[in-house]
Structures are given as C-alpha cells and as structure tokens.
Amino acid sequence: MGAAAETLSSTEARLADLTLPVGGWPEAARSDALARLRQMGLPQRRDEYWKYTRPDTLTQPGAVPAALFDNDEAPIFGALDRLNIVFVDGVFDADASDDLSLEGVRIDRLAEATTDIHWARDLYGTLEAKGQSPVHRPLAALNTAFATDGVLIHVTGKPSKPINLTYHHRSETSDAILHHVIKLDPGAEITVLENGPAAARFNKCMEVEVADGAIFHHVRAQGRDHERRAATHIFARLGAESVFKSFTLTANGVLTRNECVIELTGDDAVAHVAGACVGDGDFHHDDTVFITHDAVNCESRQVFKKVLRNGATGVFQGKILVQPGAQKTDGYQISQSLLLDDDSQFLAKPELEIYADDVACSHGSTSGAIDEEALFYLRSRGLPKGPATDLLTLAFLAEAVEEIEDEDLREEINGRLAAWLERHRS
Amino acid sequence: MLSIKNLHVKLEEEDKAILKGVDLEIEAGKVHAIMGPNGSGKSTLSYVLSGKDGYEVTSGEALLEGEDILDMEPEERAAAGLFLAFQYPVEIPGVGNMTFLRTAVNAQRKARGEEEISAAEFLKLIRARAKELKIDAEMLKRPVNVGFSGGEKKRNEILQMAMLEPKMCILDETDSGLDVDAMKLVAEGVNALRNEGRGFLVITHYQRLLDHIKPDVVHIMADGKIVKSGGPELALEVETNGYGDILAEVA
Ligand SMILES: Nc1ncnc2c1ncn2[C@@H]1O[C@H](COP(=O)(O)OP(=O)(O)OP(=O)(O)O)[C@@H](O)[C@H]1O
Ligand SMILES: [Mg+2]
Numbered sequence: 001m002g003a004a005a006e007t008l009s010s011t012e013a014r015l016a017d018l019t020l021p022v023g024g025w026p027e028a029a030r031s032d033a034l035a036r037l038r039q040m041g042l043p044q045r046r047d048e049y050w051k052y053t054r055p056d057t058l059t060q061p062g063a064v065p066a067a068l069f070d071n072d073e074a075p076i077f078g079a080l081d082r083l084n085i086v087f088v089d090g091v092f093d094a095d096a097s098d099d100l101s102l103e104g105v106r107i108d109r110l111a112e113a114t115t116d117i118h119w120a121r122d123l124y125g126t127l128e129a130k131g132q133s134p135v136h137r138p139l140a141a142l143n144t145a146f147a148t149d150g151v152l153i154h155v156t157g158k159p160s161k162p163i164n165l166t167y168h169h170r171s172e173t174s175d176a177i178l179h180h181v182i183k184l185d186p187g188a189e190i191t192v193l194e195n196g197p198a199a200a201r202f203n204k205c206m207e208v209e210v211a212d213g214a215i216f217h218h219v220r221a222q223g224r225d226h227e228r229r230a231a232t233h234i235f236a237r238l239g240a241e242s243v244f245k246s247f248t249l250t251a252n253g254v255l256t257r258n259e260c261v262i263e264l265t266g267d268d269a270v271a272h273v274a275g276a277c278v279g280d281g282d283f284h285h286d287d288t289v290f291i292t293h294d295a296v297n298c299e300s301r302q303v304f305k306k307v308l309r310n311g312a313t314g315v316f317q318g319k320i321l322v323q324p325g326a327q328k329t330d331g332y333q334i335s336q337s338l339l340l341d342d343d344s345q346f347l348a349k350p351e352l353e354i355y356a357d358d359v360a361c362s363h364g365s366t367s368g369a370i371d372e373e374a375l376f377y378l379r380s381r382g383l384p385k386g387p388a389t390d391l392l393t394l395a396f397l398a399e400a401v402e403e404i405e406d407e408d409l410r411e412e413i414n415g416r417l418a419a420w421l422e423r424h425r426s
Numbered sequence: 427m428l429s430i431k432n433l434h435v436k437l438e439e440e441d442k443a444i445l446k447g448v449d450l451e452i453e454a455g456k457v458h459a460i461m462g463p464n465g466s467g468k469s470t471l472s473y474v475l476s477g478k479d480g481y482e483v484t485s486g487e488a489l490l491e492g493e494d495i496l497d498m499e500p501e502e503r504a505a506a507g508l509f510l511a512f513q514y515p516v517e518i519p520g521v522g523n524m525t526f527l528r529t530a531v532n533a534q535r536k537a538r539g540e541e542e543i544s545a546a547e548f549l550k551l552i553r554a555r556a557k558e559l560k561i562d563a564e565m566l567k568r569p570v571n572v573g574f575s576g577g578e579k580k581r582n583e584i585l586q587m588a589m590l591e592p593k594m595c596i597l598d599e600t601d602s603g604l605d606v607d608a609m610k611l612v613a614e615g616v617n618a619l620r621n622e623g624r625g626f627l628v629i630t631h632y633q634r635l636l637d638h639i640k641p642d643v644v645h646i647m648a649d650g651k652i653v654k655s656g657g658p659e660l661a662l663e664v665e666t667n668g669y670g671d672i673l674a675e676v677a
Contacts, residue, residue: 372479377516377570378526380476381586382504382534391529395520395569 007041010059011138014042017061018146025116029125033144036129040136049135052315052347053257053286058139058231063175063201066227066254075166076195076221076416080408082164083107085151089169089199090176092149096166104157105190110150110179120152123181127207127235131261135290140233140259143205147179155188155214162217167196169225174199180206184214186239191406192216197223197253202230212239212266218246219409221416222253226282229255240266240295247404249413250277250285251420257286264291264298264326274303274403278417279312279344280424286315287335293326293359302333305400307393308344309424319351322359329354331361338396339369340389340426390421427625428452428475428594433486435474435650444470446650447486450627452594457626459636461661462647463669468629469513471647472598476510477503490594504530505537507593511583511600513629518570523582526570527552527589534590555588559615576603584615595619596627601635613638633665646672 015038020030043055057064085107086096092109100107108117125144131137153163165180176199184190188211198204210216222230230253236244250256262271277285291300306314316335337346348365370392378388397417404410428450435445444467452458460468474481475488477500488496495503518526532542543551556566559581571579580600587595597616601609616626616639628639636644636658644660645652648669653676654660664672 371518373516374518376478376500377512377518378521378530379500380478380504380510380512381526381530381590382501382537383530384501384533384537385499387529387533388501391521391526392518395518398520 003044003046007044010044011038011042014059014061014142020145021148024113025121026110026113026124029121030145032129033125033141036132037138037141037145040132040138040141042138042142047136049288049317052317053255053284057229057255058201058257063173063199064229065172066169066200066225066229067172068169069197069225071224073419076412077164077193080162080164082162082193084164084166086166086168087149087176087178087198089171089174090149090178090202102159102161102163104155104159104188105163106154106156107163108152110152111148113152117152119154119183120181123183123207123209124179127209127237128205128233130263131233131235137233137259137261139203139231140205140235143177143179143203143233147177147205150179150181153180153182153190153192155182155184155190158189162191162193164193164195167194167198167202167223169197169199169223169228172200175201177203178205182206182208182216184208184210184216186211187213189215190217192218194218194220195223197225197228198230200228202228202232204230204232206234208234208236208244210236210238210242210244213241214239215243216245217405219404219413220246220248221413222248222250222256224252226252226254228253231257232259234260236262236271238262238264238266238269238271241268242266243270245272245403245405246274247400247413248275249416250275251416252279252283253285254282255284257288259288260290262291262300264293264295264300267296267298269295269298271299272301272303272403274301274400276305276397276400276413276417277314278307278420278424279309279314281310281312283308283312284315285313287318289318290321291319291331292321292323293329293331294323295326297328298326299330300332301403302335303400303403304335305397306337306346307340307397308337308346309340309426311343313344314346315348316346316365317349318363319353320361320363322354322356322361324355326356327358329356329359329361331359333363334399335365336396337367338393339367386422386425389425390418393421394418427454427491428627429489431487433474433488434484435470435481436484438480438482444481444650445474448650448652450645450652452625452627454625455622456642457620457628457639458643458645459628459630459641459661460645460647461630461664466647467650468647469598472510472596472629475596476500476508501533501537504590504592505534509587509590509592509595511580511587511595511597513598513602515571515579515583517572519572521570523568523570524552524566527586530586531589552589556585558618559585559611561585577605577608580604581608581612584612588615588619593623594625594627596629598629599631601630601632609635610638633661636661648673
C-alpha cells in the first residue's frame with residue numbers, strides 16, 4: 001500500500017467506528033472539522049512530528065483496554081476550595097459535580113448545546129482549525145468533529161475559586177472524547193485545574209481565548225493509571241498584555257501525547273508552558289509545543305523536565321516561531337531529562353524559526369544522570385541514598401514546578417512528585 | 427575516637443596506590459593536624475574515611491569508637507558521628523540550604539533512634555549558629571552552596587558541622603580561600619565545638635590556621651604515608667623550611 005492509501009484506510013477505519021453528532025449550533029463546526037480530518041488523514045509513523053511516538057493505539061478504532069488503578073492516595077486538589085466538575089469515562093456526572101454557578105463565570109455543557117451560545121459557536125473549532133497550520137494535528141480535528149461532551153466556560157470577571165475538571169476512569173475499555181472551550185473577556189482571570197486518568201483512551205481538546213489583559217492559569221495532573229492512553233491538545237490565542245500559564249504533571253500512563261499550540265497575537269502578552277513528568281517502566285510521554293509570536297514585546301517560556309527509569313521514554317518537540325514584525329520577542333525553551341538508568345531514553349527536537357531581527361530567543365536540551373558528587377555530599381551529611389536521590393530529583397524538576405504561581409498548588413504538585421519518587425525508588 | 431591502622435587504598439578504576447599504609451590514632455578531645463605536599467593523599471584519606479566511591483581499600487582498617495566504618499554506607503558513617511568539611515564543597519542547585527540541613531539533622535537522628543527536631547527548634551538553633559559564623563539568613567534560604575563565594579562555602583561547612591554535632595570532625599583545607607577575619611570566625615566555630623568527647627583531624631597547608639586552632643599533634647603526610655609526627659612545633663618548622671628537610675630526613 002502507498003503512503004496516501006495507508007493514511008486513507010486507517011482514517012476511514014477509525015471514522016467507521018464513530019458517528020458525527022447532528023443538530024445544534026456546533027453542527028457546522030463539526031462537519032468542517034470532519035472535512036479537515038479527511039483531508040489530512042490520521043497521523044502515521046512517517047509523519048514528521050510522529051517519528052518518536054507511535055500513533056497507532058491513538059488512531060485505531062476502539063481503545064486498548066486499560067486496567068483501573070486503585071490507590072489510597074487522597075485525590076489531588078481535593079482539599080482546595082474549588083468548583084468541581086466531574087466526568088466519568090468522558091461523560092459529565094451531574095451528581096458528582098458541584099453546582100455550575102459561580103460569580104464572574106458562566107459554565108455550560110457542550111452536550112446541552114441546543115440553544116445557541118454565540119461566543120461558543122464563534123470559537124468552537126476555530127482555534128483548532130487555525131492550529132492545523134503549519135503542522136497538522138488530525139487528532140484534534142477528530143476531537144472537534146466527534147466530541148459530544150465538555151464544558152464551555154465564559155469568564156467575564158474574576159471568579160473567587162478555580163474550576164476543577166475531574167476525570168474518572170471507571171471502565172476498562174472507555175474511549176473518551178472531550179472538548180472544552182474557554183473564553184476570557186478583557187481583564188478577566190481564572191484558574192482551571194484538571195486531574196484524573198479520564199478513560200482507557202482519552203482524546204481531549206481545550207481551546208482558550210485570552211482577551212486583552214486577561215489572565216489564564218492552568219494546572220493539570222494527568223492520572224496515575226498505568227495503562228491509560230491520552231492525546232490532548234491545548235489551543236490558545238492571546239490578546240495584548242494577556243497572560244497564559246499552563247503546567248502539567250504526568251506520572252505513569254503507558255502513552256501520553258500533550259500538544260500545546262499558542263499564538264501570541266497582541267503586544268506584551270506572556271505565555272508559559274511547563275511540564276514535569278516521572279515515568280517508570282512502560283511509559284511514553286510526549287510534549288509537542290508550538291508557540292507563534294505574532295506581536296511585539298511578547299514573552300514565551302517552555303520548561304519541560306522528565307525523570308525516566310526502567311525503559312521509560314520521554315519526547316519533547318518544541319518550537320518557537322517568530323513572525324516578521326514580532327520584534328522584542330523574548331523566547332525561552334528548555335527541555336531536560338534525568339535518566340535514572342541506562343535503559344531509559346529522551347528524544348528531543350527543539351526548533352527555532354525567526355523572521356524578526358530584534359529578538360532574544362534561547363533554547364537548550366540536555367539529558368543527564370544524577371550528579372554523583374552531589375549525591376555523595378548529601379549522603380555524607382547523613383541522608384540515605386533514596387531520600388538523597390529524591391531530593392536531587394525534585395531539585396531537577398523544580399524549574400518546571402516553579403512555573404506554577406500559586407503556592408498551594410505548587411506544594412500540592414511537589415508533594416505528589418515526592419510521594420511518587422518515594423514509591424519508585426530502586 | 428578514630429583509629430586508622432595500616433590503611434592501603436588504591437583507585438578503583440586503575441592500578442594506582444594512593445594511600446600506602448596510614449597509621450593514625452586520634453583520641454577524643456584531641457586535635458590532630460595533617461600537613462603534607464600537594465598530592466600526598468590527604469584528601470583521599472578524608473574521602474575514604476567518609477565513604478566516597480572510586481577508592482578501594484586493599485588492606486588495613488579504620489575504627490570509629492571501635493567500630494569498623496569502612497564497610498558502612500556514607501550516611502551510616504555520618505550517623506555514627508563522622509563529619510567531613512569538604513575541601514571543595516559541592517553546589518546543589520534547587521536544594522535549599524535550610525531544607526537540606528534540617529533533612530540531614532533529622533535523618534541522622536532517625537538513624538540513631540532519636541526523636542526528630544521540630545521545625546521551630548531547628549530554626550532557632552540554626553539562626554543562632556549562623557549568626558556566630560556571620561552567615562546571613564538570606565544565605566540559608568539559597569540553594570546549597572550555589573553562588574556562594576569560596577569563603578562562604580567554607581563557613582557553610584562549619585555551620586553544617588555545628589548543626590550536626592559530630593563526634594569526629596575532619597576538616598580538609600577549610601582555611602583555604604578564607605580572608606583573615608573569616609579564618610578567625612571558622613577557627614572560633616571549631617574551637618566552640620572542642621570538647622572532651624570530640625576528635626578533630628585538621629588538614630591544612632598553613633600554620634596560620636593552627637595559630638587559631640591549636641593542635642595537640644601534627645603529622646606530616648608524604649606519598650600516601652604519615653612520615654613524621656610531633657607537636658605544634660612541627661607545623662612551624664614546615665612554615666619556615668618547607669617539606670624538603672623533613673622528607674630528606676625520613677627518606
Ligand atoms: N579519583 C582519582 N582519580 C585519579 N587520581 C586520583 C583520584 N583521587 C586521587 N587521585 C590522585 O591521588 C593523589 C592524592 O590526591 P589527594 O587529593 O588525596 O591529595 P592531597 O594531599 O589532598 O593534595 P592537595 O594538598 O593538593 O589537596 C594525587 O596524585 C591525585 O591526583
Ligand atoms: Mg586535598
């Protein structure tokens with residue numbers, strides 16, 4: 001079979017398994033997305049941005065079953081004052097969720113999108129469609145076309161507490177697709193939290209429009225289920241003087257692909273994307289980031305740290321694109337792995353593409369082991385090898401974790417990382 | 427306190443002998459100094475005693491209060507009361523000085539079956555000790571040794587020693603890189619810890635430090651062995667004449 005025929009057949013095989021939802025205001029956006037998907041085809045191993053991550057289990061019809069993982073740890077973010085919205089295997093659970101009313105924000109369900117919600121209609125699929133160029137992201141188009149649930153969050157003010165999207169995984173074969181759309185009005189501010197494994201296979205897309213002067217914080221903890229798979233996309237568009245900060249913690253999961261596509265369209269905007277992941281054994285974690293500077297004096301930071309052991313694989317593909325005229329761009333990108341043994345690997349593809357002359361962009365990628373000198377120093381002061389290694393590992397992850405502004409959230413993430421490391425000592 | 431008998435050490439990676447039969451007997455309450463030319467094996471001795479990788483003990487023993495420490499893990503030696511102030515203290519980005527020290531103190535206490543120190547008690551203690559060494563509070567919050575000047579690193583070693591209260595203290599060239607005032611501070615820090623139950627091994631190139639920390643015994647190490655031992659006057663002799671005469675005499 002030729003390459004094109006192969007793409008076509010795998011795409012059609014997947015589509016045969018899905019039904020395009022009909023009716024409601026998203027209908028047009030869905031059929032557009034389906035057309036986009038058919039035109040691009042689902043990702044194949046030979047595609048430039050899928051060289052390091054096998055797409056087959058993400059694109060095949062039906063999810064590979066994933067065992068449920070029980071643990072007695074208290075759920076993350078559980079102790080925070082928050083508005084919790086619960087999805088079970090990708091379906092909204094009204095009983096488990098809090099009341100959706102909160103001052104400064106209006107929350108609707110995509111599944112109940114029969115009456116026209118103008119702002120959502122204008123946004124749904126728009127940022128995803130824009131994010132398909134210059135690099136295709138077919139799984140996101142599939143998401144836009146077929147997602148039936150998700151939340152539409154319109155932030156008009158500064159809600160007093162974060163919105164937490166909690167994703168439970170209850171069925172070993174669940175194949176969930178969720179699409180969230182978030183719009184922040186000028187000057188609005190919100191924190192969105194996400195946590196949980198979600199499903200055996202999870203395809204999630206989040207489109208975020210951050211208007212002038214608005215501030216968006218996002219902290220996510222991807223669930224600990226060992227066998228779950230996930231392909232997630234964030235598409236964000238930033239207005240002038242707006243701020244977008246996203247942090248992701250990933251522990252376990254046989255396959256995770258997190259894509260983040262950000263466009264800085266207004267002057268003086270700030271976008272930070274960070275991730276800390278820890279993997280032991282059958283773990284493949286891929287961060288694929290694309291940040292486009294299309295305005296003056298904007299700042300972007302990508303900080304990704306991966307701790308890998310027992311054959312775990314980490315992937316980072318990060319790009320900074322500076323468009324003509326995007327002067328005074330300050331772009332920073334770092335991706336680092338700490339390999340705790342010789343079996344693990346880190347594959348990195350950092351890219352810079354710059355069409356403006358007055359910019360400061362830097363990028364770096366490293367792979368290293370625990371610093372033996374430092375380890376001996378700590379041990380000579382009485383720290384046993386395990387805790388000393390953990391301390392150095394947390395120090396390695398710190399630059400990413402410190403991207404979280406809120407101290408309570410930062411502590412929560414650090415606590416989870418420390419507990420994970422303690423459980424996974426050699 | 428510390429009893430080293432006929433200690434032979436080679437590099438693990440290559441067939442190179444570094445220590446060639448070291449004998450040393452350090453009694454509780456006493457300060458011993460070791461001087462010796464560059465490369466004679468002084469730091470190697472301190473590393474082997476504290477358990478650093480890369481060295482192989484081919485024969486001999488080292489007993490701390492009668493217990494052989496050479497088979498112990500570095501942290502076990504620390505809990506048993508051994509402390510090394512490093513010649514080159516290591517920078518550890520991302521690990522706060524204070525957190526590190528509290529973790530260390532509690533790890534040792536735990537290993538000895540003692541109760542952990544409370545955060546408040548620890549804070550009180552470290553503030554007082556840091557003040558004596560003129561280490562400001564801001565430095566305590568910084569990552570371990572990162573961006574510290576040479577002298578600050580050495581003072582930080584002494585602070586750690588003061589907080590950990592070891593039985594046997596080894597100081598490897600703690601005076602190098604210190605200005606005159608800092609040297610006095612460090613010496614005062616050491617002297618404050620001197621007591622009946624504690625032994626000291628001070629490695630140095632200069633008599634200066636020994637003006638402040640008066641040794642009971644001075645040893646000269648050359649080519650992996652203690653070649654001469656004597657009183658404080660031996661250090662003065664080295665200061666004026668160098669090692670030439672001593673080495674010629676024992677050759
Ligand atoms: N890990 C190592 N690899 C190679 N050579 C080593 C190693 N450790 C020590 N040596 C060698 O062993 C000898 C003794 O070194 P050591 O550092 O103990 O000397 P020293 O007496 O402390 O010297 P100085 O006064 O310069 O600090 C030197 O020749 C040194 O190069
Ligand atoms: Mg030395």
